[in-house]
Amino acid sequence: MSTAERLSSFGESVFATWSRVAIENDAINLGQGFPDFAAPDFIKEAAIKAIRDDENQYSRSAGHPKLVEAIAQTFEIETNPLDEVTVTCGSTETIAATILGLVNAGDEVIVIEPFYDSYLACLKMAGANVNIVTLHAPTFTLDETELRNAFSDNTKMIIVNTPHNPTGRVLSKEELGLIAELAIRHDAIVLADEVYDKLVLTGNHIPIATLPNMKERTITLRSLGKVFSVTGWKIGWAVAPPHLTEGIRSAHQFLTFCAATPLQVAAAEALLAPEEYFNSYTAEYTERRDVLVEGLKSAGFQVQSPEGTYFVLADHTPFGFDDDIAFCHHLAKECKVVGIPPTAFYAQSDEGQQYVRFAFCKGVETLKNAVERLQTLRDGVGV
Ligand SMILES: Cc1ncc(COP(=O)(O)O)c(C=O)c1O
Structure with missing residues (x-):
């Protein structure tokens, strides 16, 4: 054994x-x-209230209607909550569901290192071929030539994390533009891991899905845990066009089926917190x-x-x-x-x-x- x-x-x-x-x-x-x-008290009170209100059974697999509505409402581009948002047990599950739902054995996937540790394990489980591009020390900027060389017409997906764990970099407009150009040219999907989107302390975060012609090929992944200091709640989500959402949901229904219902209801309220x-x-x-x-x-x-x-x-x-x-x-x-x-x-x-x-x-x-x-x-x- x-x-x-x-x-x-x-x-x-x-x-x-x-x-x-x-x-x-x-x-x-x-x-x-x-x-x-x-x-914060308001999110804890919202969860306690949801439990008392008997929001205690399985939710809709792709996400409680209140939460997908709040996610769509606060997302940077127009989004259909029922067809384009999938709620998961933390972003760790979003990563797994996206990879297992969309990547076939033998597909090429580009991963930028240093990386969040679950990417490679999920890619291995999917049987993908991984192509690594390094953000070189000490600036940790993307090397244009190395990125261009990593792409080919066999590239199925690139995983892009910004703001970036562990370097703390926020990728620039030029770097994101280059990724977008290459993804479009090689017809690749972008898995945009933006779990720290609200933790930009210097400069500006640009969601790659907002760049021209990128919405249709981008899966944007966000997490409740970071921004409301509730990492143990494990609520994450993917925003993606319907043709990519289908694969993500297909894996998600068999991985966990749904995230914790009362926490989803509380998350819906929290996302609409004042500026x-x-x-x-x-x-x-x-x-x-x-x-x-x-x-x-x-x-x-x-x-x-x-x-x-x-x-x-x-x-x-x-x-x-x-x-x-x-x-x-x-x-x-x-x-x-x-x-x-x-x-x-x-x-x-x-x-x-x-x-x-x-x-x-x-x-x-x-x-x-x-x-x-x-x-x-x-x-x-x-x-
Ligand atoms: C880059 C990155 N992606 C994904 C995750 C996973 O987030 P979650 O706690 O929502 O599963 C983390 C958590 O540390 C992370 O740093």
């Missing part, structure tokens, strides 16, 4: 591993991206980012301030460790702070070895404590 071959090379998720290391070392966990502060909520959300994250980035700099890391997401990649080379894993073990044991070694997000390049990923979806006091603990890194390494 052993794990199926298609998954045996993946092992345990890096987030589970390092959350365990955090507990074992009694360390501050800046590894996995989940808030350590309370979700002030979203403004203060980004203002609070800007403060958290700045506390962490300044603290990392003062501890001796080389670090660029992220434009979006709640992650920062810090270059640990000034401290003289062999690689990211050795550095992260030292951090957990000696500084009592956990970060994620980013080589887990790479399949081709070894550029991740010089970095550590920290999450700043934590209270300002937690971040200040972490930063204070990191100051000891300076001792003995001459930075």
Whole structure:
């Protein structure tokens, strides 16, 4: 009895591993991206009310009518809620349902690294051939020639994540325009992972579906967990034209059938929250980012301030460790702070070895404590 071959090379998720290391070392966990502060009262009250109102049975498989309506209403382009929106158990399921529902064994799929770790596992389950394009350190911008070379007429799909985990980059209009041009030329689908669309702290996020002729080939994926600090609710969704929605729903009905009904009802209410909520959300994250980035700099890391997401990649080379894993073990044991070694997000390049990923979806006091603990890194390494 052993794990199926298609998954045996993946092992345990890096987030589970390092959350365990955090507990074992009694360390501050800046590894996995989940808030350590309370979700807003209005969303909690809406969920409690939905349960009391007996919204407790299976919902429509593709999503509760109230939620698909709210998603369509708040999406950047005109969307038919019943034919173009599919609600899933978190974006992790949207990724799985999209890949399993649309990609055939042997299809070519382009993945940009560093990547969210579920992409490759789902592509392996679908039997896809993966083509990797690297966002090279230290700028993490798309290399035009490498992207052009990765495309061919066999390309079925490209997965594009912006704002980007783990680099914190928000892809520019030029980069998105290039992806769009190549996707159109090679008749490829774009899976646009925009789970951090509301976490743009510097610059502008452009949903790729809004570019000319892109709506018909783009699946836009968003998540409730990030923007309302409810990652454990696992509510995500895909917005896609009907011919792509059909495949996504076909897989979704057999993966989970539907997401938790009362949480969908609460999500519908939350999405229609006043603009002030979203403004203060980004203002609070800007403060958290700045506390962490300044603290990392003062501890001796080389670090660029992220434009979006709640992650920062810090270059640990000034401290003289062999690689990211050795550095992260030292951090957990000696500084009592956990970060994620980013080589887990790479399949081709070894550029991740010089970095550590920290999450700043934590209270300002937690971040200040972490930063204070990191100051000891300076001792003995001459930075
Ligand atoms: C880039 C990216 N995509 C997808 C997800 C999954 O989101 P969810 O929690 O909604 O499954 C995450 C979560 O961290 C992520 O960072």
